Amino acid sequence: MWGIGKMSKTIRDYEKLAVDIIEAVGGKNNIIKASRCATRLRLVLKETTNEAKEKVSGLTGVITVVENGGQFQVVIGTHVGKVFDKVASELNLDSNAIEEDAPKASVLNRIIATMSAVFAPFIYILAAAGILQGTLILINMVNPSFSNTGTYEVLSFMSWAPFTFLPIFIAVTASKHFKTNMFIAIACCAALVSPDWAAIAGRIADGESIRFLGISLAETTYTSSVLPPLFLVWILSYVERFVEKKLPEVVKSLFTPLICFVVMVPLTILAIGPLSDGLATAIANGYNYLYDLAPAVAAAVIGGLWQVVVIFGVHWGVTPMCLANYDMYGRDTFQAFQTMAVIAQTGAVLGVFIKAKSMATKNISLSAGITGLFGITEPAIYGVNLRFKKPFICGCIAGAVGAVVGSFFNIAYYAYAGLPGLLTVVNAITPDNSSSFIGMLLGAAISFFGAIILVQVVGIGEKVEDVQKEAKNVKSEEVNPVLTAGNREIKSPLAGKVIELAKVNDPVFSSGAMGKGIAIEPNDNKVYAPFNGTVEFVAETKHAIGLKSEDGVEVLIHVGMDTVKMNGRGFDVKIAANSKVKAGDLLLEFDRSAIEKEGYSLITPVVITNSDSYDHNTLCVDQEVKNGKAIINLKELSIQS
Numbered sequence: 214m215w216g217i218g219k220m221s222k223t224i225r226d227y228e229k230l231a232v233d234i235i236e237a238v239g240g241k242n243n244i245i246k247a248s249r250c251a252t253r254l255r256l257v258l259k260e261t262t263n264e265a266k267e268k269v270s271g272l273t274g275v276i277t278v279v280e281n282g283g284q285f286q287v288v289i290g291t292h293v294g295k296v297f298d299k300v301a302s303e304l305n306l307d308s309n310a311i312e313e314d315a316p317k318a319s320v321l322n323r324i325i326a327t328m329s330a331v332f333a334p335f336i337y338i339l340a341a342a343g344i345l346q347g348t349l350i351l352i353n354m355v356n357p358s359f360s361n362t363g364t365y366e367v368l369s370f371m372s373w374a375p376f377t378f379l380p381i382f383i384a385v386t387a388s389k390h391f392k393t394n395m396f397i398a399i400a401c402c403a404a405l406v407s408p409d410w411a412a413i414a415g416r417i418a419d420g421e422s423i424r425f426l427g428i429s430l431a432e433t434t435y436t437s438s439v440l441p442p443l444f445l446v447w448i449l450s451y452v453e454r455f456v457e458k459k460l461p462e463v464v465k466s467l468f469t470p471l472i473c474f475v476v477m478v479p480l481t482i483l484a485i486g487p488l489s490d491g492l493a494t495a496i497a498n499g500y501n502y503l504y505d506l507a508p509a510v511a512a513a514v515i516g517g518l519w520q521v522v523v524i525f526g527v528h529w530g531v532t533p534m535c536l537a538n539y540d541m542y543g544r545d546t547f548q549a550f551q552t553m554a555v556i557a558q559t560g561a562v563l564g565v566f567i568k569a570k571s572m573a574t575k576n577i578s579l580s581a582g583i584t585g586l587f588g589i590t591e592p593a594i595y596g597v598n599l600r601f602k603k604p605f606i607c608g609c610i611a612g613a614v615g616a617v618v619g620s621f622f623n624i625a626y627y628a629y630a631g632l633p634g635l636l637t638v639v640n641a642i643t644p645d646n647s648s649s650f651i652g653m654l655l656g657a658a659i660s661f662f663g664a665i666i667l668v669q670v671v672g673i674g675e676k677v678e679d680v681q682k683e684a685k686n687v688k689s690e691e692v693n694p695v696l697t698a699g700n701r702e703i704k705s706p707l708a709g710k711v712i713e714l715a716k717v718n719d720p721v722f723s724s725g726a727m728g729k730g731i732a733i734e735p736n737d738n739k740v741y742a743p744f745n746g747t748v749e750f751v752a753e754t755k756h757a758i759g760l761k762s763e764d765g766v767e768v769l770i771h772v773g774m775d776t777v778k779m780n781g782r783g784f785d786v787k788i789a790a791n792s793k794v795k796a797g798d799l800l801l802e803f804d805r806s807a808i809e810k811e812g813y814s815l816i817t818p819v820v821i822t823n824s825d826s827y828d829h830n831t832l833c834v835d836q837e838v839k840n841g842k843a844i845i846n847l848k849e850l851s852i853q854s
Contacts, residue, residue, distance in 0.1 A: 226273075226274070226805055226806055227274075227292060227295035227296050227299060227806075228295075228299040228806045229805075229806050229809075230272060230274045230289075230296055231296045231297075231298075231299035231303065232303065233272050234254065234269055234272065234275075234287060234296070234300070235300065235303055235304075237265055237268035237269045237272065238256060238258055238261075238265045238268075238269060238285060239258065239259075239260065239262070239265060241303065241304055242259075243259050243260060244257070244258060244259075244304060245257045245259055247297070247300050247301065247304060248297075248330045248390070249293050249294065249297040253279075253286045253287060253288050253289065253293060254286070254287040254289055254293055254300065255284045255285075255286050255287075255330075256284065256285040256286075256287065257283060257285070258285050261280065261285055265285070266278050266280070269285075269287055274296075275287055275288070275289060276288040276289065277599075327387075327390060327443075328532060328533075330386065330389075331386045331387050331390060331443060332386070332532050334385075334386050335385075335386065338375050338382070339375055339376070339629060342371075342372050342373070342374070342375045342376065342629070343372075343628050343629045343630045343637060343640065344636060344637065345368065346369075346372040346373075346628035346629070346640065347628055347630075347636075347637055347639035347640045347642075348639070349365065349368055349369060349372065350627070350640070350642045350643075351642065352365075353365075354642055372628075376437045376536075376539075376629060377406065378406055378436070379437050379438065379439065379442075379536070380402040380405050380435055380436075380438060380441070380442035381399060381402055381403060381406065383402065383439065383442040383443055383446070384398040384399045384401070384402035384403075384442060384446060385398070385399065387442070387443055387446035387447070388446055388450075391449075392450060393449050393453050393454075394453060394470065394473075396470070397449065397453065397469075397470045397473050397474065398445075398446045398449060400474055401446075401449065401474060401477045401478050401481070402435075402442045402445065402446075404474075404478045405435035405438075405441065405442060405445070405478070405482075405486070406435055406436050410434070410435070410482070411434050411436065413430070414430075414431075414432045414433065414434045415432075417430055417431070417432040425479055426479075428483055430482060430483065431482070431483075431486070431487040433482075433486045433487050433490050435486060435490075437536065437540050438486075438490060438536075439533040439536050439537070440489035440490065440493045440533055441485060441486040441489045441490055443533075444481075444485050444489045445477055445481045445485055445486075448480070448485065449473060449477050452472075452473055452476055452477060453469060453473050456468075456472050456473060457469055493533050493534065493536075494537055494541065496534045496537070497534045497535075497537040497538050497541065500547060501538070501546075504546055508620040508621075508623075509617050509620050509621075511546070511550070511620070512550045512553075512616035512619060512620035513613045513616060513617050515547060515550035515551055515553075515554065515616060516550050516551075516553040516554050516557070516612040516613045516614075516615060516617065516619075516660070517554070517609045517610065517612055517613030517616070518554075518609065518613075519550070519554035519555075519612070520555070520557075520558050520590060520594060520605070520608065520609065520612070521609070523590065523594065531547065534547065535547055535548055535629070536629065539629055543627060544625040544626060544627050544643075545625060545626050545629075546624065546625045546626075548629070548630050548633050548637075548640075549619065549624045549625050549626050549641060549653060550616040550620070550624075551633045552626075552637060552638065552653075552657065553612045553613075553615040553619060553656050553657065553660045554608075554609075554612040554616070554660075555585070555588055555590055555612075555633050555634045555635075556612070556615070556634065556635055556657050556660045556661045557610075557611040557612030557615060557660040557661065557663070558585060558593050558598060558605070558608040558612070559582055559585030559586060559590065559593060559634070559635065559661065559664075560611060560660060560661035560663070560664030560665045561593070561604040561607050561608035561611070561664040561665070561667075561668055562581045562582045562585060562593035562597045562598055562604065562608075563578065563579075563582040563585075563665060564604060564607070564664055564665035564666070564667070564668030564673075565578040565597050565598070565601065565668060566578035566579045567665065567668075567669065568668055568669055568672065568673050569673060574597070574673075577597060578593075578597050581593040581597055585634065586634060586635050586636065587632060588630070588633055588634030588635075588636070589632060601673045602674065603668070603671050603672060603674055604664075604668050604673055607664050607667035607668050608664045610664075610667060611659065611660050611661075611663035611667060612660050612664075614659055614660070614663060615656040615657060615658075615659040615660030615661075615663065616656060616660070618655055618656045618659055619652045619653060619655065619656030619657075620652075621652065622648040622649060622652020622653075622655070622656075623646060623648060623649060623652065624641055624649050624652040624653045624656065625641065625646070625649055626640040626641055627640060627641065627642070627643045627649075628640040635657065638650075638653050638654065638657050641653035703743045703744060703762075703766065703768060703819075703821070704743045704796060704797075705733065705743065705819075706733075706740050706741050706742065706743045706770050706800070706819060707733045707735045707737060707739070707740055707741070707817055707819075708735065708736055708737040709733045709734050709735040709736045709737065709817075710733065710734040710736070711731055711732075711733055712731065712732040712733065712734055712816065713732070714729070714730050714732050714818060714820070717732045717774070717816055717818060718774065718814070718816075719818075722818045722820065727769065727818070727822060728769070728820045728821045728822040728823065728824040729820070729821055729824035730768075730820035730821050730824070731818075731819055732818045732819065733816075733817050733819060734815065734816055734817075735805075735815055738802055738803050738804070738805050739799060739801075739802050740758070740770055740772060740799075740801045740802075740803070741796075741797050741798060741799055742760065742794040742795060742796055742797060742798040743760070743768060743770075743819070744760075744763070744766065744796050745762065745763050745794070745795050745796050746760050746761050746762040746763050746766075746793075746794060747760065747792070747793055747794070748760055748788050748789065748791060748792050748793075748794060748800075749767070749790070750790050751786055751788070751789065751790050753781070754776075754777050754779065754780055754781045755781040755785075755786045755801065756771065756772050756773060756776040756777055756781075756784055756803075757769065757770065757771045757777075758770050758786075758788075758800055758801065759822070760794070765823070766823070767821065767822045767823040768819065768820065768821055768822065769818070769819075769820045769822050770800070770817065770818075770819055771817060771818045771820070772784070772801070772803055772815070772817050773803075773813050773814060773815050773816065773817065774813055774814040774816055775813050775814075776808060776813050778813075779807075779808065779811055779813070782804075782807060783803055783804035783807035783808050783811075784801060784802075784803050784804075785801060785802045785803070785804075786800070786801045787799050787801055787802070788800055788801075
């Protein structure tokens with residue numbers, strides 16, 4: 214019955230964005246492999262064209278596109294997981310990822326791609342555990358007796374659990390990356406972190422000689438280890454394929470896991486584990502040698518250039534080294550210096566927020582700055598700092614200076630920081646190095662405020678014409694409000710384009726039978742309270758809400774046309790009937806993609822159902838409104854008897 218309303222694209226159309234990306238890069242057949250990290254969708258394409266990069270970069274919700282390491286990296290931000298889920302569903306990754314069709318990449322690029330695919334999916338788990346550890350450190354500093362309580366013991370072992378069983382996490386993600394049986398990989402890695410093996414390794418460390426098939430066992434343990442389980446799963450992928458080819462079909466299900474298990478665990482304990490653990494130790498010792506030789510130089514390089522490494526997406530390569538440092542020494546200086554770089558870019562983007570004259574630049578800078586506080590700097594780097602160039606350079610300089618100052622205090626992290634940033638500076642607290650936290654605070658302050666000050670001094674390079682154009686548009690909106698008469702306001706419950714109610718493709722609304730009002734073509738997926746009042750009713754199908762203001766204005770908000778037929782699918786109501794609301798409270802969210810897929814328009818009437826008691830002027834249509842901006846002013850008449 215209804216035509217589909219033209220949807221304004223927003224970054225919340227995650228499923229649609231995923232489909233648009235697939236189409237822009239040349240379709241499903243051009244995608245060999247897909248993965249993701251904390252902020253990027255990583256695609257391996259058969260053929261990459263300049264046109265594809267331009268198309269994807271222009272999609273709403275995409276920050277930028279980076280081509281590196283044989284990957285077409287689409288930087289999306291923290292919502293990348295929702296986009297990746299749809300991409301994975303569309304591509305049927307398990308069957309469509311044909312590795313042999315992939316373009317040949319260098320060994321270094323393949324290593325970096327592997328690190329990203331393995332660590333990115335669970336980095337937030339490690340980050341959460343690291344923050345919990347930092348919080349416990351902070352509490353113990355304020356109240357030392359807390360460490361003797363049962364509460365501390367429980368929270369402490371919880372915070373260490375993800376690191377203790379890190380090989381299990383690696384088994385899950387690495388098995389997907391190397392395309393081997395996940396449960397076989399988990400079984401093998403579980404054996405590595407078994408308390409029984411730790412006890413055997415302890416006896417070997419005490420001088421007891423223990424042999425397997427006549428070969429002496431090493432004392433290596435694997436809790437919190439990175440490279441041993443990673444190499445285990447990689448070699449397992451070849452062993453499993455070999456066994457699968459040799460076994461008759463009738464016994465594969467039982468004997469494939471049995472043979473793989475019996476081969477891989479002893480092989481890891483005898484050779485893979487000691488060799489790979491030694492490699493991680495060597496890499497960590499190489500960095501530590503540089504730090505011991507010239508701490509200020511190591512600090513300047515990491516604090517100043519770390520975000521350059523992030524730009525090229527190769528930052529996951531240092532994860533095994535950092536974890537090895539924690540495992541061997543109980544501390545890591547690399548992440549402490551890394552934090553300065555992150556904090557500096559966050560300061561730089563907030564400096565842009567302060568300096569910018571354009572409201573659009575201010576809005577994106579503030580949003581990126583808030584994200585940066587949590588250690589995620591891609592929105593700040595790609596959305597603002599690199600775009601203007603000067604802020605990025607200011608951030609690099611401030612990060613280098615802050616890290617060098619911190620190095621004079623021997624700063625280090627004593628708990629792993631999954632996403633180093635302002636919230637993780639407490640990880641530098643330790644009773645054995647009282648200057649570490651002081652140096653961390655001082656270096657962080659220099660990095661953060663130094664970047665802000667530098668941006669104010671050197672500027673950001675805004676184009677004058679863009680600011681003038683925006684100011685002109687704002688002024689035009691101010692003198693042309695949607696409605697102009699009266700002394701009572703109803704604010705817009707949605708952001709979007711205002712449409713005359715008479716033009717709505719529904720005679721019940723367009724005729725005014727339901728009351729006077731407007732309609733909005735939304736460019737968001739949230740509905741907010743237009744005033745202070747009470748929720749009169751919520752439709753059983755969740756698509757409509759009726760409200761009454763404190764002074765008697767009755768309003769119906771009807772999301773979409775004919776959406777009653779969805780029977781509540783795609784609608785998430787946040788309030789209940791008879792509840793009190795304040796202007797701006799979230800009333801409901803709706804799934805734009807689901808509504809569009811069903812063929813219904815998103816045009817949303819906002820109707821004053823008791824409008825006979827009021828008078829209001831003619832609508833000024835074709836205005837963009839934001840939730841919270843006044844759209845209707847009312848003058849009360851005498852109540853009709």
